[in-house]
Amino acid sequence: MTRALAVVDTADPFACLAALREALSGDGPAVLFRGGGVNPVHTAPLEVEKRVALVVETSGTTGRPKRVALSADAVLASAAATESAVGRAQWLLALPVQYIAGSNVLARSLSAGTTPIAVPPGRLTSERVLGAVAAMDDPVRCTALVPAQLGRLVDEAEADDDVRRALAGFTRILVGGQATPAALIARATALGWNLTRTYGSSETCGGVVYDGVAIGQAEVRIVDGQVELGGPTLAEYYLDDPERTAAAFVEHDGARWYRTDDAGEIVDGVLRVTGRVDHTIVTGGLKVRLSDVERIVREQPGLGDAVVVAGHHPEWGEVPVVVTTARPSLDELRRTVGAALAPEARPDRIMTVDALPLLPSGKPDRLAIAQRVTAGH
Structure with a gap:
């Protein structure tokens, strides 16, 4: 069975929130969020398999974009895993919704029954962040950033105590998307910010490893020096790309795994990514x-x-x-x-x-x- 796939403009985060709610419940079409900064895939199908709720376009590594198909179960499992790790919270949306980290902020908010507050679009500045934080009404607050954003906020906070206090009031600040320099983590920690480094990708419905340890029902293993991730958050497949799907998703002893492009090792139960295999x-x-x-x-x-x-x-x-x-x-x-x-x-x-x-x-x-x-x- 199939369902319709709706391409939703990210200009209005609350319209995206409503569309994702209907997609996850099955009351509306699956959604593909698209903003002006995303390289569009003009051949996106009008229909997907019924179990698919969210499609995420990513840059890929070959210049050929990937369309990652995620089931409602995977999206909700990801939200539940994060809540098990950081608790129920109100989320500050600081990342574009078309990326999995931004979509996850919406999914976590739906799961927790809280209202996300979006930072106005544009460069992440203290003025925009402070305005958004002032609109939050839940004492338990979380947000997700990429290292470049964290670096900008650290620079601002070291010169502006209002920014330092605002971010210090967050229960958790998730940082992922790429390796975060140790010096930046140290600077943020010195400001009193509670950081968690996340590891994952669109294919795993976002971060499933927090500070080197798998969360929820996620699993991590090393095969021939390469990091593989498993669990209920894995994507179904890449749309219209069975060859790439077969290369990225493998089965072993009845379990399904996503083969990442990262080399790594597990020491005392903690994952350490050592570089890229490609x-x-x-x-x-x-x-x-x-x-x-x-x-x-x-x-x-x-x-x-x-x-x-x-x-x-x-x-x-x-x-x-x-x-x-x-x-x-x-x-x-x-x-x-x-x-x-x-x-x-x-x-x-x-x-x-x-x-x-x-x-x-x-x-x-x-x-x-x-x-x-x-x-x-």
Whole structure:
């Protein structure tokens, strides 16, 4: 059996809330939230399988967007898992609804019977945040942020005590979407903010690992060094993409698992993500495959030896860094990469070296190159 799929404009979060409520109850169509900042998938079907309630478009890692189909059971299981970890709360909506973290704020609010308060659209500023917090009427408050947003608020709070006190009043601030620098966590903690690092993706209906430990009925395991996640929050499939679905979702001993793109290890029951298995980074909450950036860079005159690795950025987390023996124009290279790939793929900087470190095979020693970038020389 099938049901209709409605594309809902994210301009009005409360219209999105009402649409999601009907989708989860089965009284309305499944929903796909779409805002002006999302690369639209024009071939989105008008119908989906009846068990699907929410479809989330993601950037993917190949430049080809994915449409993740989530059942009502998965969305509600995710909300229940979060409530079991942080308690019933009123939520501050600071993330776009079209992303799973934003949709989850709505789902958690529906599950808890509380009214979410949305920060006005635009850059996250102290004025917008303080205005939204002032409208909250429940003493138990939570919000979800990405590291770039947290960094901005920490900067504001260190100069504005009103911001510091407002966020210190939150029971929990969830931070996910990409790796959060330890220094940023330390600064936020010093302000008295109660942070929880989350790990998950659209395919797991958002974060299912909090501070390295699975929540609710979620499970985490390592297979050949790769992180896999299981439990009732897993997506059904990728719409119209059975090949990608088969590669990402696997079954073992009757249980279903989502195979992430992350390498990791579990030490004393705590998950530690050690990197990406496909040379993909998450920058500003979006995925960028470094091999794609490197391919474009190497096509440019004089850059056949260039290597692209991940570098740290205080606001965006990880960013592409070009390491080469040449001295190309950064502006020109950014324009070239941006024309071929997503804007987030544009190199953040260029490091020129006398010679690239090589392995005995003659291939670039990417670990040594990445270490140079980290050290800044």
